[in-house]
Amino acid sequence: MAYKLPDLPYPYNALEPFISEEIMTLHHKKHHQTYVNGLNAAEVSIATAPSFKERIALLNALKFNGGGHINxxxxxxxxxxxxxxxxxxxxxxxxxxxxxxxxQNLQKEFNATTAGIQGSGWGWLGYNAKTQRLEIVTTANQDPLLSHAPIIGVDIWEHAFYLQYKNVKADYLVAIWNVINFDEAEKRFIDAIKAGAKI
Structure with a gap:
């Protein structure tokens, strides 16, 4: 079954002025679509590769594009x-x-940690089932968050902010808190607690 680009739950201009319509349109229709296309191609290639060695060689493409789609x-x-x-x-x-x-303290710590990512990656507020606490975690490139249940994730790739914020990641990180869906984050948090040990 082929993976598909999910619809946005709001119009492309709904996050303005904090994230522009142009960024949202390109980010969704172009960048995310590219990960979906790459994921579908990687799965077909792995399934049809003539040898185990060739299948192994395709795992990085699966991880990168699959992570991009999940994230x-x-x-x-x-x-x-x-x-x-x-x-x-x-x-x-x-x-x-x-x-x-x-x-405010969460935002300050999250922004400082996420701004420190060198190159591309993601900043996460995750639930650690072992410690039963919320923790700030980063992942490189399009690596999905596997160590924690993702509660809030922020894309720190340049395609997420450069057209509007240029090279000033700090301004993007301040702005994005104005459009974080805390209702969705709370649902994820409750689900994470149910899946692991209760607080």
Whole structure:
């Protein structure tokens, strides 16, 4: 079964002025579509490769494109128009207060850690089932987050911000918190707790 580009849950201009319509259109229709195409091609190539050695050689393409598809599919749901993105009282807010001392402290630590990524990658707020805490994690390139349950993910590849923020990643990271979908993040958090040990 072929992978498909998921629809955005909002119009391309819904995240303005924090993320422009132009960025969202290119990011979704071009970049994510490229990962979907690459993932489908990698799966066909692996299935039809004449030798085990040739199948092994294709695993990097599978990881890169598969990670790009997984990460972006999470990312689109991770965002919402600014008037729909507030962190409300509930389990996620309680955990953020407990683990970071509040949302502002989380944002400051997350932005500092994520801005430190050299090259391309992702910044994550993840739930660690072993420690039963929220933790900030980064992954390189399009590597998916496997060590934690992803709660919030931020794409730090230049295609996510360069047309609007140029080379100033810090400004993009400040702006994106205005369009984080905290309702979606809380659903992921609750699901992560249910899947692992309870707090």
């Amino acid at each position: 972006h599919s999470l990312f689109w749901k991770n965002l919402a128009p600014a008037n729909q993105s507030a962190l409300k009282p509930g389990p996620l807010k309680d955990a953020i207060d407990r683990d970071f001392g509040g949302l």
